[in-house]
Amino acid sequence: MPELPEVETIVRGLARRIIGDRIDSIWTSGKPQTFKSSPAEIAAMLEGARLAAVRRMGKHIVFDLAAEAAPVLGRAPQLAQRRGARCGSRKPPARLTSQWIVHLGMTGSLLLMPPDADVPKHTHLVLRLASGRELRFVDPRRFGRTWVVREAFTTPGTEPLDVKLESFAGLFRGRKTPIKSALLNQKLLRGIGNIYADESLFRAAIRPRRRAGTLTRDELRRLYKSVQKVLIEAIAAGGTSISDYVDSEGESGLFQVRLRVYGRTGEPCVRCGTCLKRIVVAGRGTHYCPTCQK
DNA sequence: ATACCGACCTGTCAGC
């Protein structure tokens, strides 16, 4: 379901609600495709671990797991203990990094619920927390994935909200692929998906099929500004709410982002009134204004 | 190396 702004919204919601909580036990569905680590491995890493931090990396959700501390519910990780350990010995105690990774795919959601709440169809992973709540990973279409790692997780690609204009422009130099495909390529920029690719190209007045390497300096600058503006606005609005989007409490996004081209095939362009078109680029439905976008 | 395309899944909706 989610692109960068939706994942960011979910992560912020989770950070407020579950950091410091401990995982008492877990349950996994029998669907092997969903799990990139074996359910046994996931259970071994998660059960008894404390959720120390959660952050977004592209469209991935990354949870830091802390194995050693006794949980203090609803509080931040205990800094005093760590400080003590650092002073006590020159070398900090060797501690394996362990992280729990979730990618929501097209239709995945993470729901924090009371344990007596109905367990929806297509629930694949349930974490029973010491606070008495459950964190559930639900994903009807099963394009989502979850797994655990022992080293610091990382992905290729640059965060579109951190990248500088020069690096941004460099990503597209010499590429013959359509600019829309390049925007969707997570090895270049991580986090942009179909909706925000279309919206960014509309605001930058660039046709989705333009070869990436043919964009002028000015077009690259416009695209850079548009991408960041679109993402920032969407995050401020709490993500775009389409059919099955829900945040970590199961609420629909309250503030629907006003989309200007995505899903508006046949409607008049907000800028010039021309009938918006739908084509297929990189196998994805692509929406644009044939007059405004060159 | 790069780029396209089908495959992976289930659900929903339009049209007949």
Added chain:
DNA sequence: TGCTGACAGGTCGGTA
């Protein structure tokens, strides 16, 4: 009412 086909926010692996 019920069937069929198109389409859906993503990624991967095979092929050209």
